[in-house]
Amino acid sequence: MCVFCEIIKGNIPSKKVYEDDNTIAILDISQATVGHTLIIPKKHSKNLLEIDEKSYLDAMLVAKKVASAISKTSNDVLGFNLLNNCNEVAGQTVDHFHIHIIPRYKKDDIKLEFIDNQGKFDLDSIAKKIKENM
Numbered sequence: 001m002c003v004f005c006e007i008i009k010g011n012i013p014s015k016k017v018y019e020d021d022n023t024i025a026i027l028d029i030s031q032a033t034v035g036h037t038l039i040i041p042k043k044h045s046k047n048l049l050e051i052d053e054k055s056y057l058d059a060m061l062v063a064k065k066v067a068s069a070i071s072k073t074s075n076d077v078l079g080f081n082l083l084n085n086c087n088e089v090a091g092q093t094v095d096h097f098h099i100h101i102i103p104r105y106k107k108d109d110i111k112l113e114f115i116d117n118q119g120k121f122d123l124d125s126i127a128k129k130i131k132e133n134m
């Protein structure tokens with residue numbers, strides 16, 4: 001059973017903030033920050049690698065629309081992180097593609113940090129490998 005498919009069917013309750021033919025947006029049950037919302041295509045696909053382009057683009061447009069609405073709810077919403085976890089290694093726990101919209105506040109509990117590996121890798125060979133697979 002896919003929990004998001006059950007939510008889409010209405011078999012599991014959710015706090016829906018937007019719905020159209022292809023996409024729903026619901027409040028994330030865990031609210032990483034106030035307003036944390038999930039954008040979920042109605043058509044089931046596992047992740048970023050498997051989703052069809054139309055469902056993906058529709059979801060991204062809804063993400064923008066919902067982020068814009070959230071930004072109007074409070075002057076304390078200063079920005080957003082848009083996040084997709086693709087596969088378990090990246091933290092995906094629900095195997096139905098979704099985008100997190102995480103509103104950011106001056107003081108919140110989110111810490112997203114990247115290690116600065118500048119100079120440690122051969123960017124030419126990395127770029128070459130990626131381009132070969134486009």
Ligand code: 5GP
Pocket residue numbers: 003012014015026027028029030031038084085091092093094095
């Ligand atoms: P993931 O870790 O797959 O990127 O994100 C899954 C998200 O779904 C988590 O943030 C989790 O809190 C949320 N979630 C899991 N089950 C439910 C549910 O039944 N209802 C809602 N609204 N969110 C859920």
Ligand code: ZN
Pocket residue numbers: 002003004005006044045095096
């Ligand atoms: Zn599903």
